[in-house]
Amino acid sequence: MRSKVLLILMAAIPFAVFIVFGTVAGIYYIINRSTDEVPDSSSLYVYAVDREFGELNQRYAKARGIEPIDDTALITYETVPDISQMDGVKSLFIFDDAAFTEFSERINSGETLKAAVPYDAYIFYGDPSGMRSVFGIEIPHDARLPNSKYVVFRISKEKVEQVSEEPDYFLYYEYDPETWEEFNKKLHDYLVKDDATSDVSMLITTKNKSDASNLQMELMYYYPASNYCSAEFTKAWVGSYNNEIKGRILVAGLITAIPLAGVEILLGTLRKPRKKTG
Numbered sequence: 001m002r003s004k005v006l007l008i009l010m011a012a013i014p015f016a017v018f019i020v021f022g023t024v025a026g027i028y029y030i031i032n033r034s035t036d037e038v039p040d041s042s043s044l045y046v047y048a049v050d051r052e053f054g055e056l057n058q059r060y061a062k063a064r065g066i067e068p069i070d071d072t073a074l075i076t077y078e079t080v081p082d083i084s085q086m087d088g089v090k091s092l093f094i095f096d097d098a099a100f101t102e103f104s105e106r107i108n109s110g111e112t113l114k115a116a117v118p119y120d121a122y123i124f125y126g127d128p129s130g131m132r133s134v135f136g137i138e139i140p141h142d143a144r145l146p147n148s149k150y151v152v153f154r155i156s157k158e159k160v161e162q163v164s165e166e167p168d169y170f171l172y173y174e175y176d177p178e179t180w181e182e183f184n185k186k187l188h189d190y191l192v193k194d195d196a197t198s199d200v201s202m203l204i205t206t207k208n209k210s211d212a213s214n215l216q217m218e219l220m221y222y223y224p225a226s227n228y229c230s231a232e233f234t235k236a237w238v239g240s241y242n243n244e245i246k247g248r249i250l251v252a253g254l255i256t257a258i259p260l261a262g263v264e265i266l267l268g269t270l271r272k273p274r275k276k277t278g
Helices: 002-032 055-064 077-084 097-108 119-123 131-135 180-194 209-222 231-271
Strands: 043-047 089-095 113-118 150-155 160-163 172-174 202-206 227-230
Touching (some): 002 231, 043 209, 077 180, 097 113, 113 119
């Protein structure tokens, strides 16, 4: 009878531990895993928050085996022409602080105006670009004008709506070597006049997703102090983060298995019949 009880315990204990551990591990993974959505776009968004080779970029770089040549390098207005010449770059759309300030002041004075924002900067990168907080409305993915790179919003103090009309303002400047100096002068005059500072916030479009992936890795290599959002960055970061969570669960499983094995050995020893003496 005693042997049967021990046999039942040897089967029941591992089963119970497996069920409990599996349930806890599953809940832990669901709660802690990253569910960031990978942008369905061949573009990238550049912005400045950390202004250093921070934790987000470190994880991405490690996942892709990238060792930046200078971990303090940040994309600046001076480096924009160099970036425009990188392989795979199609267009650069740079947030225009001066245009945005003038636009905002006129809205606050009671006017109703229309502003254009690059499609991807709103649809896929509305949070890092800040455009979602500016306009705050959901729009369909087919919202841009035919053959247009932009979505257009009509905005007043009371109302914001997406429209199919020509804008009064383009809130992003499309890089062109012919007009780059003019844009820089306008930006400089605005910064001096308003005693303001400005970091590059920029949408980069590429020809295809392969170009975008290669460009993202190249940008991380040369400018690791800037922040990025792209399909390549998100995919690598989420994969690395979730693998780390799985690794923690695996370690916990191994730690749990050691005492469980000890209990099984002890129960197996107790099941062995004792030799009679005398």
